[in-house]
Amino acid sequence: MIVKGNLVDCTKEGTIRIRENNFLVIEDGIISKIYSQDELPDSLKNEEIEDYGDSLILPGLIDMHLHAPQFAFRGLGMDMELLDWLNTYTFPEEAKYKDIEYAKKAYKKFVDALAKSYSTRAIVFATLHTDSTILLMDMLEESGLKCFVGKVNMDRNSTDELIETTESSIDSTVKWLDICKDRYKNIKPIITPRFIPSCSDELMKALGNIRGDTYGLQSHLSENPKEVEWVKELCPDSDGYLDAYNKRGNLNKSKVDTVMAHCVYSDDKEIELLKEKNVYVAHCPQSNICLSSGIAPIRKFLDNGIKVGLGSDIAAGYSLNILNQAVEAIGLSKLYWRYIDKNSKSLELAEAFAIATRIPGSYFGKVGAFEEGFEADMLVINDEELNKDIDDIRKRFERFLYLSDECSLRAKYVSGQKTVTF
Amino acid sequence: MIVKGNLVDCTKEGTIRIRENNFLVIEDGIISKIYSQDELPDSLKNEEIEDYGDSLILPGLIDMHLHAPQFAFRGLGMDMELLDWLNTYTFPEEAKYKDIEYAKKAYKKFVDALAKSYSTRAIVFATLHTDSTILLMDMLEESGLKCFVGKVNMDRNSTDELIETTESSIDSTVKWLDICKDRYKNIKPIITPRFIPSCSDELMKALGNIRGDTYGLQSHLSENPKEVEWVKELCPDSDGYLDAYNKRGNLNKSKVDTVMAHCVYSDDKEIELLKEKNVYVAHCPQSNICLSSGIAPIRKFLDNGIKVGLGSDIAAGYSLNILNQAVEAIGLSKLYWRYIDKNSKSLELAEAFAIATRIPGSYFGKVGAFEEGFEADMLVINDEELNKDIDDIRKRFERFLYLSDECSLRAKYVSGQKTVTF
Numbered sequence: 144m145i146v147k148g149n150l151v152d153c154t155k156e157g158t159i160r161i162r163e164n165n166f167l168v169i170e171d172g173i174i175s176k177i178y179s180q181d182e183l184p185d186s187l188k189n190e191e192i193e194d195y196g197d198s199l200i201l202p203g204l205i206d207m208h209l210h211a212p213q214f215a216f217r218g219l220g221m222d223m224e225l226l227d228w229l230n231t232y233t234f235p236e237e238a239k240y241k242d243i244e245y246a247k248k249a250y251k252k253f254v255d256a257l258a259k260s261y262s263t264r265a266i267v268f269a270t271l272h273t274d275s276t277i278l279l280m281d282m283l284e285e286s287g288l289k290c291f292v293g294k295v296n297m298d299r300n301s302t303d304e305l306i307e308t309t310e311s312s313i314d315s316t317v318k319w320l321d322i323c324k325d326r327y328k329n330i331k332p333i334i335t336p337r338f339i340p341s342c343s344d345e346l347m348k349a350l351g352n353i354r355g356d357t358y359g360l361q362s363h364l365s366e367n368p369k370e371v372e373w374v375k376e377l378c379p380d381s382d383g384y385l386d387a388y389n390k391r392g393n394l395n396k397s398k399v400d401t402v403m404a405h406c407v408y409s410d411d412k413e414i415e416l417l418k419e420k421n422v423y424v425a426h427c428p429q430s431n432i433c434l435s436s437g438i439a440p441i442r443k444f445l446d447n448g449i450k451v452g453l454g455s456d457i458a459a460g461y462s463l464n465i466l467n468q469a470v471e472a473i474g475l476s477k478l479y480w481r482y483i484d485k486n487s488k489s490l491e492l493a494e495a496f497a498i499a500t501r502i503p504g505s506y507f508g509k510v511g512a513f514e515e516g517f518e519a520d521m522l523v524i525n526d527e528e529l530n531k532d533i534d535d536i537r538k539r540f541e542r543f544l545y546l547s548d549e550c551s552l553r554a555k556y557v558s559g560q561k562t563v564t565f
Numbered sequence: 566m567i568v569k570g571n572l573v574d575c576t577k578e579g580t581i582r583i584r585e586n587n588f589l590v591i592e593d594g595i596i597s598k599i600y601s602q603d604e605l606p607d608s609l610k611n612e613e614i615e616d617y618g619d620s621l622i623l624p625g626l627i628d629m630h631l632h633a634p635q636f637a638f639r640g641l642g643m644d645m646e647l648l649d650w651l652n653t654y655t656f657p658e659e660a661k662y663k664d665i666e667y668a669k670k671a672y673k674k675f676v677d678a679l680a681k682s683y684s685t686r687a688i689v690f691a692t693l694h695t696d697s698t699i700l701l702m703d704m705l706e707e708s709g710l711k712c713f714v715g716k717v718n719m720d721r722n723s724t725d726e727l728i729e730t731t732e733s734s735i736d737s738t739v740k741w742l743d744i745c746k747d748r749y750k751n752i753k754p755i756i757t758p759r760f761i762p763s764c765s766d767e768l769m770k771a772l773g774n775i776r777g778d779t780y781g782l783q784s785h786l787s788e789n790p791k792e793v794e795w796v797k798e799l800c801p802d803s804d805g806y807l808d809a810y811n812k813r814g815n816l817n818k819s820k821v822d823t824v825m826a827h828c829v830y831s832d833d834k835e836i837e838l839l840k841e842k843n844v845y846v847a848h849c850p851q852s853n854i855c856l857s858s859g860i861a862p863i864r865k866f867l868d869n870g871i872k873v874g875l876g877s878d879i880a881a882g883y884s885l886n887i888l889n890q891a892v893e894a895i896g897l898s899k900l901y902w903r904y905i906d907k908n909s910k911s912l913e914l915a916e917a918f919a920i921a922t923r924i925p926g927s928y929f930g931k932v933g934a935f936e937e938g939f940e941a942d943m944l945v946i947n948d949e950e951l952n953k954d955i956d957d958i959r960k961r962f963e964r965f966l967y968l969s970d971e972c973s974l975r976a977k978y979v980s981g982q983k984t985v986t987f
Contacts, residue, residue, distance in 0.1 A: 218967035219960055221895070222913065252953075432896040435911065437903050461967045473643070474854035481859050482904050489857065491644065529640075531674075538641055545640035545883045548970040 203263025293335025625685025715757025
């Protein structure tokens, strides 16, 4: 397959790269070659070319953190901080996913919306219910998106309707992983303790063992001051929140890395450990605003070589559009500079684009940029209405980034497969 | 005319008011009566009713501060603070409006976009060019929107292409106001010194005189620390930025009040003066983020009874959608609470709605709510896709507020006149 258009992606060095009227040659879902108009060999000129003319083509965006069952109530209940918000809005909603019929309806809406969004890949929390988690994974598989999905574990500090015993949590995780084996082409399970307050030490240790060197692990970290305090009380053995995960064996080396959402209150010691354990940070700026959590020190993470991605964190964030998160990330970094640390340079556009594409893409392999050997995740953008009369591709891209809700997709490919037709 | 739907507006007390299946009776653009289904008198049942069924109907939104000529470059150049941003991006763009043909094309796009937006009214900066300002006013008049529009004054600290002599600035303002007389039904001129750094003392004093007790006045106030410092140097006679306007006679009592954009760095003394002079504050949260300006003390303004509205501040803000500004205002107030003042309660949804509708509506008369005697500005919302399966009107409204970019307009009325058909 050959796809032609104006390619906009991020280099390894983190700059925005624009290649006008270039041709992506794709074999088995992988970019095998990239040619400019002059370079295209005669032998390929007779091949069928999907010519997107003057359209921008971007790598698919990566949503590093979101809760599928919360999609049903996004945009509601933004008047609380994390712990109250969980008890009041979130846990009651997630309890409904015990009912597979309810899950069928609600997850369908979520999967449809994610499929139509600018994201090609996501790392997803389901609920603690095995059946509806499998259902969600089946639906995502069908959509053509590539996702990690986690059956949530929680054996303490929840409501009566949304809790497991330690034993049943462990057993059902083993059972769930077994069901997943050989079932999916695009979807992978990921170990998902909700967060330290929801999981007893015994459960955490068992999950670390189940993870072994095979599975990835996702959870929440240092999101809210009260939560951080609570973890300190719950884990007197530990030297900080991430160290609590570490001491329970959750961060042991595995083929698939760890993702921690938020990291708003990660101090220098925690940043050290994030780096040492090669943990990906899922920065969720909209969520951090909506739940009054605060501003994460993204500049410090980047300066320390920690891999940062963006998360919509549906439904503490309300928008599935990762470019909105990128714009919010730039905005929060400016406020961080203004109010917290005048030595902390705010994020540049290229950095915001990198944490939406190339950097979190590496969690999935060679993903998130247009280079030989990379998987061909492509967004073909319709920015005609917004960018009428603007020729400069860099300007079109910059405006698209800020105003992507006023644009739309012409086509979306995941690993070379067209997933949705618009 | 009778319009039926689910009315959602703000009470005088600032609460969200929901009236399901109500009828607005409108005479000469004014709401003369509101009936519930049971109350509708038999005599009206045979009248033609514009029945919007289950749709939400909201008052039109008010954009208290935006720059029409900057619409062309919104979403670009977000990498600077105010003063550099003005010199690098804004002044060169505004200089182009000397060319009436350029203005014709660029203003058409702006007016079309504003007409299609959720705003029914706006307070607008044009440029210093009289001809293209008249052109903009003519186009806005045609659109049916109700706006205040200002020919900008600036006689110092600008570029060679975008500057007036003091004399020509005064003369052209008088001439412009003369042209405006009896020319418009919907559009009113408003005195518009750009900001203190752009206007000499002599010019400011003349504009105060021209304003007299007849015209409104709009300008910028205390947006950025470096700007505030600069004003202090420029006006050693004055006890603060707003006092500089005051000492130059710009805030004298008039039939139409003053609007000041931003007020990020207004201290208690300035807040006193804002209150004393009945100045409206145009809060522009997105702009204040994008230009790294900071967070305005909105809670203090509201506590002091100062009238606050929202401004898109195109193009320091990038979105014309005032509901996006409302959501950002809530977000910034949460960060203000978190980082600046733990006694400053964050904005509630109802307050964010009030500063988008009813409070700034009072600048235009009886505008911004559904009550007898109010002008009938109405937005008929299509939230079907977003709110499928949600019955509760309050929840539909709350989700619409956060996710209005995923919804659309079915119809838009300004003073009872349908302005755009969708």
